[in-house]
Amino acid sequence: MTEIQQLQQRASQIRRDIVRMVHGVSSGHPGGSLGCTDFFVALYGEIMHYDPSNFTMDGKGEDLFFLSNGHISPVWYSTLARYGYFPIDELSTFRKIDTRLQGHPTTAEHLPGVRMASGSLGQGLSVAIGAALAKKLNGDDRLVYSLHGDGELQEGQNWEAAMAAAHHKVDNLIATVDFNNRQIDGDVSDVMALGNLRAKWEAFGWDVLEMNGNDMDEVISTIKTAQTHTGKGKPVVILMTTEMGQGVDFMMGTHKWHGVAPDDEQLEQALAQLEETEGDY
């Protein structure tokens, strides 16, 4: 099996985890989670340097990841568990009382892998910039990665942050935008059109790359290209086209599965499309 195939197998298992977690509590956000699964697997399986057995808040000497669109917590939790941050069985506690796997990610429950609460949108880029600046002050050459929703870019704070990252030459940061053109109320282009995103980021002084976020090969090669753009005085953003609900046919092509859980029958239909490669939790 090639390395890419191994990553794809893990992505299939994580997609199963996502729909099972959300089904288990009849709440949560499967659509964006499924769309971004390949990105998370590429990041944690291939791109980032980190030590899951020794999680520290400061993460000195490690690459850091910040999830700004915190509602896609299922994909992040499953990824963190599958890559060794905490026991895989704990995924069954998602959104239940006393869980560390809160509906939206939090540091309050001390879940290894999470360094910032997110869920109220638009705040993650500022935090990632701060963490990247701290790395520079500390002489730490590792990078900071972040993920943002496209609908989330309607929050003005993102553009304050975009300005600041260019102004302060935060060139150790690779931000990614999940560009699936879906948000709760409908298509992003209908709810509040973002216009020409590439032109917007370029105008704010960023290096812009694009990729298909559901092609594992392309995700890895594009992020590796993005790495070669770091250290050159400009922040880097990747516009990542994804399909919301990727991997489950009836969840694709619509915004309706943004924040809706499948019922028993729908769960079976979904799982029939996702191979159990590593064993369910």
Add this chain to the structure above:
Amino acid sequence: MSIHDFNPTEKKDTRSGFGDALHALGKEDERVVALCADLTGSLKMNAFADDFPERFFQTGVAEANMIGMAAGLTIGGKIPYTGTFANFSTGRVYDQIRQSIAYSGKNVKICASHAGLTLGEDGATHQILEDIGLMRMLPNMTVINPCDYNQTFAATKAIKDHEGPVYLRFGRPKWPIFASKESFEIGKAWKINDGADVTLIATGHLVWYSILAARELEKEGISVDLLNIHTIKPIDEEAILKSVRKTGCVVTAEEHNRFGGLGEAVAQVTSTNYPVHHEFVSVDDKFGESGTPEDLLKKYGLDVPDIISAVKRVKAKK
């Protein structure tokens, strides 16, 4: 110590106490970083910015991003001090503070100048009278409102070694310097005068007015037990209860709306432990307006005679 021990000869703004202490911290501890949203001069952060440019981050007029960047800088061990006016430090960025700092437990020091009416002529858009309440309501947040240059200097330094988010509130006008630097310990009231008749608890600029009021009251035979509560959260319950058990009544004085501020914090302590009559010297649920600090304090009922009459009113109810 008594109300007669103070003969201030010098006036300085509390914001300069912040700026001078921040500069000193810059020399002492390289973990200290500072961020400012286009008010470096007003916040007296120039010296830090000039001497430690690599640790100073100008964010422009973009307070939400400043708060998020500060939260991020703690990841990696920095101790960020943010600086802007109190209104823009709190109300404007409430959700950013709530999620990225307080809920996330980040070690950020939110430093806010031009709080209350005494910023003066700029008027109500800039005169926040709700900030103590906003910050008190946030779990994990420590809230401090020092009374003069010296206390602000001491507080600015002390919060560096306090792990966790802090809201530090100070102001614009030149104000008498009377507190010793030893007057400040986080969470510990400063006892200014021993008295038997009425407990008077003050914070911020109104501490000096309370000293003046207590002197006048003494001439009329009313003895005031005067406390400075600079740390409004966590509040020094022991000091409050010790005093009201002696006097049986309390007046609180603050440059803040009567909702959410020091007065309510004190009332919560007394009402659940030792209920006493309570008079509030505070703004009566209003926005401010343009004027000199002195004229505004007078018009909004925060002047020395207002404190004196509140003390007499509460004493009469005993």
